[in-house]
Amino acid sequence: MPTDCTHYEPARIEPHWQRYWSEHRTFVAGPPDDRPKYYGLDMFPYPSGAGLHIGHPEGYTASDILCRYRKSRGDHVLHPMGWDAFGLPAEQYAVKTGTHPARTTAANIETFRRQIQQFGFAIDWTREINTTDPGYYRWTQWIFLKLFRRGLVYVDRKPVWWCPELRAVLANEEVVDGRSEVGGHPVERRALRQVVLRITAYADRLLAGLEDLDWPDSTKRQQRAWIGRSEGTEILFPVDNKRRPVLRVYTTRPDTLFGATYMVLAPEHPLVAEITTAEHREAIEDYRRQAAAKSDLDRTDLAREKSGVFTGAHAINPINGARLPIWVADYVLASYGTGAIMAVPAHDERDYEFAETFQLPIQRVIDPERKGSNGHSPELPYTGEGFLVHSGDFSGLSSEDARREITLRLEEQEEGRPAVNYRLRDWVFSRQRYWGEPVPLVWVGREDYERAAADRTSPVGRVLPGEAVTAELDGELRYALPVPPEELPLTLPEVESFQPSGDGESPLANEEEWLHVHFHLRTGETRPASAAAPGGDWVPARRETNTMPQWAGSCWYHLRYLDPHNEERIVDPERERYWQAPDLYIGGSEHAVLHLLYARFWHQVLYDEGVVSTPEPYRRLFHQGIILGEDGEKMSKSRGNVVNPETVIADHGADALRLFEMFLGPLEDSKPWNPQGIEGISRFLKKVWRTLLGPDGQPAERLVADGAAEDEAATRALHATIAKVTADIENLRFNTAISQMMIFVNTAARAEAIRRGTALRFLQLLAPFAPHLAEELWERLGEAPSVSEAVWPEPDPDWLGSDRVTYAVQVNGKLRGELEVADSTGREEVLAAARGLEKVAANLEGKTLRKEVFVPGKIVNFVVG
RNA sequence: GCCCAGGUGGCGGAAUGGUAGACGCGGCGGACUCAAAAUCCGCUCUCCUUACGGGGGUGAGGGUUCGAGUCCCUCCCUGGGCACCA
Numbered sequence: 001m002p003t004d005c006t007h008y009e010p011a012r013i014e015p016h017w018q019r020y021w022s023e024h025r026t027f028v029a030g031p032p033d034d035r036p037k038y039y040g041l042d043m044f045p046y047p048s049g050a051g052l053h054i055g056h057p058e059g060y061t062a063s064d065i066l067c068r069y070r071k072s073r074g075d076h077v078l079h080p081m082g083w084d085a086f087g088l089p090a091e092q093y094a095v096k097t098g099t100h101p102a103r104t105t106a107a108n109i110e111t112f113r114r115q116i117q118q119f120g121f122a123i124d125w126t127r128e129i130n131t132t133d134p135g136y137y138r139w140t141q142w143i144f145l146k147l148f149r150r151g152l153v154y155v156d157r158k159p160v161w162w163c164p165e166l167r168a169v170l171a172n173e174e175v176v177d178g179r180s181e182v183g184g185h186p187v188e189r190r191a192l193r194q195v196v197l198r199i200t201a202y203a204d205r206l207l208a209g210l211e212d213l214d215w216p217d218s219t220k221r222q223q224r225a226w227i228g229r230s231e232g233t234e235i236l237f238p239v240d241n242k243r244r245p246v247l248r249v250y251t252t253r254p255d256t257l258f259g260a261t262y263m264v265l266a267p268e269h270p271l272v273a274e275i276t277t278a279e280h281r282e283a284i285e286d287y288r289r290q291a292a293a294k295s296d297l298d299r300t301d302l303a304r305e306k307s308g309v310f311t312g313a314h315a316i317n318p319i320n321g322a323r324l325p326i327w328v329a330d331y332v333l334a335s336y337g338t339g340a341i342m343a344v345p346a347h348d349e350r351d352y353e354f355a356e357t358f359q360l361p362i363q364r365v366i367d368p369e370r371k372g373s374n375g376h377s378p379e380l381p382y383t384g385e386g387f388l389v390h391s392g393d394f395s396g397l398s399s400e401d402a403r404r405e406i407t408l409r410l411e412e413q414e415e416g417r418p419a420v421n422y423r424l425r426d427w428v429f430s431r432q433r434y435w436g437e438p439v440p441l442v443w444v445g446r447e448d449y450e451r452a453a454a455d456r457t458s459p460v461g462r463v464l465p466g467e468a469v470t471a472e473l474d475g476e477l478r479y480a481l482p483v484p485p486e487e488l489p490l491t492l493p494e495v496e497s498f499q500p501s502g503d504g505e506s507p508l509a510n511e512e513e514w515l516h517v518h519f520h521l522r523t524g525e526t527r528p529a530s531a532a533a534p535g536g537d538w539v540p541a542r543r544e545t546n547t548m549p550q551w552a553g554s555c556w557y558h559l560r561y562l563d564p565h566n567e568e569r570i571v572d573p574e575r576e577r578y579w580q581a582p583d584l585y586i587g588g589s590e591h592a593v594l595h596l597l598y599a600r601f602w603h604q605v606l607y608d609e610g611v612v613s614t615p616e617p618y619r620r621l622f623h624q625g626i627i628l629g630e631d632g633e634k635m636s637k638s639r640g641n642v643v644n645p646e647t648v649i650a651d652h653g654a655d656a657l658r659l660f661e662m663f664l665g666p667l668e669d670s671k672p673w674n675p676q677g678i679e680g681i682s683r684f685l686k687k688v689w690r691t692l693l694g695p696d697g698q699p700a701e702r703l704v705a706d707g708a709a710e711d712e713a714a715t716r717a718l719h720a721t722i723a724k725v726t727a728d729i730e731n732l733r734f735n736t737a738i739s740q741m742m743i744f745v746n747t748a749a750r751a752e753a754i755r756r757g758t759a760l761r762f763l764q765l766l767a768p769f770a771p772h773l774a775e776e777l778w779e780r781l782g783e784a785p786s787v788s789e790a791v792w793p794e795p796d797p798d799w800l801g802s803d804r805v806t807y808a809v810q811v812n813g814k815l816r817g818e819l820e821v822a823d824s825t826g827r828e829e830v831l832a833a834a835r836g837l838e839k840v841a842a843n844l845e846g847k848t849l850r851k852e853v854f855v856p857g858k859i860v861n862f863v864v865g
Numbered sequence: 866g867c868c869c870a871g872g873u874g875g876c877g878g879a880a881u882g883g884u885a886g887a888c889g890c891g892g893c894g895g896a897c898u899c900a901a902a903a904u905c906c907g908c909u910c911u912c913c914u915u916a917c918g919g920g921g922g923u924g925a926g927g928g929u930u931c932g933a934g935u936c937c938c939u940c941c942c943u944g945g946g947c948a949c950c951a
Contacts (some may be wrong), residue, residue, distance in 0.1 A: 069929050100938045218869050218946090227869075228950065251951060264871045264951090299905050306949090343951090423950050592946085663889070665878055669870095670944075674877060680889050683904095690904090736879070739888035746888095749905095808884040813932045815884050839918095863931045 002742060002779045006697040008689040013771040026786050027122040028069075029078040029305045031756070032578030033477050038075035039579050040067040041618075043587025043595075044082045044129075046550075047108035048089060052115040054635065054643045054661075054673065059624040062667055062732060063660045066584055068768035069729045071122070071689040071715040072792040076578055078120055082129035086508040087550045088171060091435040094498040101435040105132055115646060120772050122788070126749050129562045131553030136560060137437040138489030140552050143602060144440060145482055146609050149463050152198040155471035156482065164189035167502040169432040172766055188293050192504045193471055195439055195546050196428035203227050203422045207599055214620040218667075219592040226593045228423025233407045235342065235416040237263060237315040240273050247271065247315055247326070248335035250421055253347065253350035254410070255402035257319050258391040259365035260342040261355065263326045264308065267291040268334035275326060277312030284309050284328055291330045305330055306354040315518070317342075319406065320392060320416035329354060337421050337508045345381065352381035365390050366399060370693050399532040400772050406721045427598065429549060434498050434507040436547030440483035441488045442526070443471070448539040449479030451521050457486035473542065475689050478719025480539070486526035492547075502547075510543040515543050556593055558582050558617055570611060581614045596621070604623045606784040613782035622732055627661070632672045643673050652682045655770035659685070662734035662769060684742055684772055688766065691749045692759050692777055699781055702755045711751035717744045718758050719799035726764045726792070734769070741766060756781060761793040809834045811843040827854045 003016050004085040021027060023653040034822075040063045043058055060081075067079040083105075090108075091100035109130065116123075129136055132725035147153050165185035166278040169192065175182045184781040199206075207227050210220045232252035240243050247263060261678045265272055267288045276284045315324050323341075331350055332341050344364040345355035355362050368386040394402050408418025430439065436472070443453075449468060461482055467535040469480035483490050509515060512785045516529035519541035529540060531670030562579045563571040596618070628634060629641025636642065648657045660681040665671040665755040694700045704710065721744040728737035744762060748754055759781060765775035778787040807830060818839040819832060833854055834840055841863070847864035854860055 102888080119926080221869070222946075225947075230950075249951080253951080331949050331951095333950070338951095341951050348951070350951080353949095421950080631891075663877090664901055669878095671877065674890065676890055677877070684889085686903095735877090736888080739879075806884085810884080810932075813883095843884085851931055853883090855883060859932085861931050 002776050004697070005133060006695065007685045008773070010655060010685075011650075012774065013119060013776045014654050017772045017775045018117065020126075020362060020785065021120070021122070024786070025126075026788060027077070027079065028126055029076065029124050029125055031133065031576060033076060035074060037077035037078065037579055037583075038067065038070040039078045039582045039584075040064075041079075041582035041585045042081065043585070043591065044084050044554070045112060046084045047105065049093070049104070049108055051111050052645055054645050054648075055624075055627050056116075057119055057266075058627060058661045058667070058730075059588070060116065060119065060121055061661055062622070062624060062734065063584060063586045064119075064123075064658075065662070065729060065734060065768040066732070067244060068122050068771065069792065071788055072177055072764065072767075074791065077122070078127075078561065080127040080129075080564075081116065081121075081123045082127075082557060082561070083112070083127070084550065084554050084557075085109065085130055085132040086436045086548075086553060086693060088174075088433075088435075091433055091498065094435070096508055097499070102132065106611055109687075110713060116146070118646070119658060122771070123716060123751065129557060129560050131437075132435075134489040134491050136472060136564075137553065137559065140437050140548065140556070141440045141488050141490060142482075142485055142570060143556060143606065144437075144552075145463050145488075145546070146611075147197060147484060147602075148441070148469070148482055148604060150467055150605065150608075151465040151467060152201060153429075153465075154198065154387065154426075154469055156196050157191040159189040159191050160194070160196040160428075160432075161187050162504065163187045163510070166500075166626075168500040169504060171431075175573045180669075184318035189294060190504070192432070193473075194428045195441075195544070197427040197429045197601075198596070199427045200422055200424055200745040200778050202601050202604055203229065203424050205604055206424075206478060209604070211386055211614050213616060213618070215618075216589075216621065216623060218622070219589065219621065220595070226304050227426060230421050230423075232419055232421060233410065233416055234338070234419040236318060236409060237324070237342065238318070239271075239326070239450070241316040242318050243274070243421050245271055245274060245341050246269055248338045249340045249342050250419055251342060253344065253403070254406045254416070255388060255394075255399045256344040256347045256365055256396075257317070257342070257406055258388070258848065259363045260317055260322070260324060261316050261342040261345060261361045261363055262324050262343045262610070264329045264332045264341050264343050264351075264354070265311075265326065266332040266334035266339040267328055267330050271338045272311065275311055278313035278372045280310060288330060298299055302644065305358050305603075306350070308354065308358065310358075317361060318410060320556065325360070327354075335345070335425055336423065337807060345716075347381055347383055349381050349383060354618050370379075372854070380582060381627075390612050390625055418559065424723055425722040427601075429552070430546030431549050432500055432506045432545075433547050434492065434495060436549065437552055438490045438492060438508070439486060439544045439546050439548060441469075441480045441544040442483060442517065443473055443478040443544065444519065444539055444541045446477070446479055446542075448521060449481060449548055451537075453538075455522060459486045460520075460522055465485065476713060478542070481489050481519065481521070482524065483526070487524045487526070506545045508543070508547070510853055515545065517541055517543060523829070527530060528611060530768060543708060551598045555599045556606070558585075558599075559603075559606070559612065577613055581617045581619060585618040585621045587621075587625075592623070622667070624667050628672040629666070629762060630673050635673075642719070643675075648678065653685075653772070654680055656682045656685055657849070659738060659769050661736045665735055667732050671858070679752055680721065684745065687749060688773065689777070691745055691754075692763075693780060698782070701749060702754050702757055703781070703865065706753065706755050706757045710753045710755045711747075713747050714744075714751040714754050714758060717801070719746040719795040720744075722761065722793050722795040723800060726795075729768065738769065741769075758788075763787060764790055764793055778795045805857045807857075808859045809840055810859065811840060812863060813861060814843075816840045816843050824855070827856075830860060831853065835862070837860075 002013050004010055019320045027055045041065050049196045067077045086103045090104045093104055094101045150347050155651055161175050163170055166180055170180055173185050180187055207229055230252050232481055233254040235249050237247040262570055305591045308327045311328055313326045315326055317324055343351040345351040346364045365388055366386040367389050382609045388395050388402050390399050407418055424831055452460050453464055463482040463484050470477055495507050495509050496509055498507050500507055513528050517526040518538040521537045521539055559571055565725050599617055608611045616755050629639050633639055656678055660678045692700055721740050724740040725737045763774045763778050774787050775785055779785050803823045804820055805823050808815055809817040809819055816839045819834055850865050852865035
């Protein structure tokens with residue numbers, strides 16, 4: 001039954017059809033069947049307290065249009081939604097008010113779900129997931145154990161923001177201008193124990209996997225740059241003192257080796273203390289302290305003058321025995337390469353600047369031209385390629401040959417080898433927070449570890465990696481044992497306070513009952529340490545207190561949608577083989593690197609585990625742009641330019657909002673909101689109603705039976721619209737699809753007679769964009785719901801072209817007339833007719849015709865001189 | 866500094882190397898109305914011209930082409946990203 005309104009009332013029509021879809025399970029995906037599948041995925045939202053933003057539905061509407069379209073094409077469509085609900089805001093609110101983050105999160109999810117449901121998306125709500133649900137995060141922990149088992153987890157000290165005043169670790173976004181966002185206290189970098197994932201082990205595959213993805217080029221480029229693979233040479237420089245430790249450096253320019261005039265170590269380099277001579281010790285220690293206290297911003301500011309201190313030590317250049325002073329400077333990063341460089345000031349801008357500052361020698365070894373040609377040597381530093389000079393036997397070689405030859409020589413001398421380096425660093429996977437997935441590890445002593453490791457068939461032993469994961473806790477070396485899959489989920493304990501522990505651990509470290517346990521070395525069961533010691537395989541253990549970052553839950557959610565209620569497995573293999581990975585993934589480009597790289601990493605690991613059948617999670621990716629405020633600025637409370645989707649829906653309806661967001665401009669562009677623009681869309685939808693229905697809400701008089709005559713313009717417009725809307729949907733060009741539908745409606749509104757079939761086919765085209773109105777009119781025109789079940793229309797090629805074409809006639813590229821002729825008219829006839837046009841003839845008068853350009857169906861151009 | 870995207874009417878934007886400005890907003894004029902709203906019709910890049918016509922025009926300058934918003938080079942501007950990666 002349609003509603004009984006006589007005119008377009010979205011406030012009544014939209015809830016009506018949303019109820020219909022829900023009751024009839026119209027968009028619930030079924031079990032695997034013979035139909036081709038189509039899996040459309042949106043980046044799921046973080047349910048913030050602010051409620052839905054006008055930007056959220058932009059991507060959701062786009063994927064909804066695709067999904068509804070594919071359904072009409074006969075595909076079995078999966079379009080799910082869920083919540084990325086761990087995260088900082090709920091935690092910060094908990095610290096401030098004591099409200100449990102689970103309560104805040106549940107309330108926010110209610111709001112988000114209600115708001116999203118107002119849009120009438122074709123979402124299968126039976127598959128809703130929530131990353132904070134233990135039934136979900138047990139599988140996040142399960143994947144962590146897979147990584148652990150594969151040796152992709154280790155524990156190391158990594159620098160993080162530490163605020164001594166708050167006695168807490170801060171996230172980057174909590175640090176503003178070197179001070180804590182809360183309270184404005186000073187912060188410093190401090191190395192704390194962190195759980196780290198060895199994503200670098202997958203660097204080459206993450207790079208290679210990009211090749212075949214249908215992703216925006218810019219996103220692929222960003223990922224490539226982030227991984228930052230480079231090929232070079234690792235060179236050993238012995239230190240010139242009695243103990244002769246050896247400096248390992250990495251360079252992409254071994255061809256400049258003869259130009260090395262000094263060495264630099266990062267302040268954090270482990271050999272600094274060992275090589276520094278007594279008289280320089282104090283200065284070096286000072287410098288290291290300063291560097292440690294500096295923010296990344298200070299250290300990486302390019303405009304800053306180079307700083308550094310001499311260690312008093314020298315190294316020997318293995319290629320020519322030159323004695324090079326070793327400096328410590330913070331322009332060398334501990335985290336890249338080997339944390340040490342050979343400095344070639346003549347051919348590197350940074351080294352040049354440093355050498356100038358500290359009066360160090362500069363030796364040219366590359367000329368852009370081969371020696372003997374009369375080109376002048378360019379100003380230094382010269383960072384390009386060229387031919388070697390002042391380079392012993394290697395002088396005269398090209399940079400490329402020299403790189404190979406010098407590396408070969410070093411290999412023979414066992415003082416170097418080819419090496420590949422990545423800019424990508426391992427992934428710090430721990431947070432000193434409450435509101436995240438607990439890391440399923442416990443820490444035990446060495447003997448207990450060895451007992452557990454001796455039995456590789458037990459639940460614990462099966463998940464142990466070949467090499468022990470160790471860490472120093474309270475000054476003692478401890479060994480990690482997994483909380484095995486059988487014992488998952490490892491849930492968050494209730495806590496007294498959400499404040500961090502104060503010594504760099506999460507609030508979980510304060511929960512003595514939870515923290516200290518008896519752990520069964522084989523089964524992985526745990527009991528509170530306060531209980532009587534059971535003995536035997538039960539050993540004392542301390543739980544890992546770190547929780548996982550927000551990325552964890554979003555790394556694999558696309559997989560859980562396939563089988564969200566399965567308590568036995570992460571996903572049923574048959575379902576996984578059917579649905580595989582999303583066919584389309586829509587979300588913001590702000591996730592171009594981190595989320596999309598981490599998710600690919602996990603997916604590749606799951607592929608290696610045989611859990612998923614595809615090597616890549618997101619085959620086709622699209623970034624929607626940002627909707628800016630009316631003033632062209634980013635929407636924000638402080639600017640007062642925020643548009644609330646609920647208000648817009650109340651005023652104009654969800655269909656109007658959906659359509660308008662798609663009509664604003666290309667999906668991928670940033671574009672400003674225009675409050676008057678939505679009026680235009682509202683008018684369009686009302687016009688659709690008035691064109692097809694009379695004042696009584698019954699089919700309009702202009703609607704005629706399918707056999708009856710119809711205005712040719714309407715027929716032509718229909719087929720043009722079918723063709724254009726279909727092509728535009730597939731290419732996610734919704735703004736032009738909507739323009740075309742407007743053209744159709746403008747034509748139809750003027751037509752005397754429209755066949756019912758024409759109207760119905762138009763409604764099918766409209767349905768993915770404005771589904772409520774389309775359903776309402778579909779049924780009012782006598783069809784049974786739902787329009788989404790109807791097979792997508794095909795254009796009739798006979799009506800696509802016209803049998804008349806219009807030629808633009810130019811003389812010397814300037815438009816001088818138009819010529820309408822039959823489609824079939826040949827070149828000579830068209831040219832003759834064109835020459836006969838009055839204005840053309842006038843412009844050809846008295847000129848020499850040099851050339852006649854004829855493009856069939858398009859244009860004629862006479863070139864005269 | 867480097868990388869990426871983009872500069873088209875008053876505004877959002879459209880245009881496989883082939884009539885620049887579709888569609889929408891806004892504006893102007895008209896119809897309907899006692900009036901208004903809604904709706905419908907027409908006009909709406911700019912300059913010259915009463916008109917007919919004609920000139921110019923897609924950030925600037927050059928180039929390729931019969932023909933350039935579209936391709937190439939240089940430059941300017943805006944937005945986004947990355948930041949000493951050896």
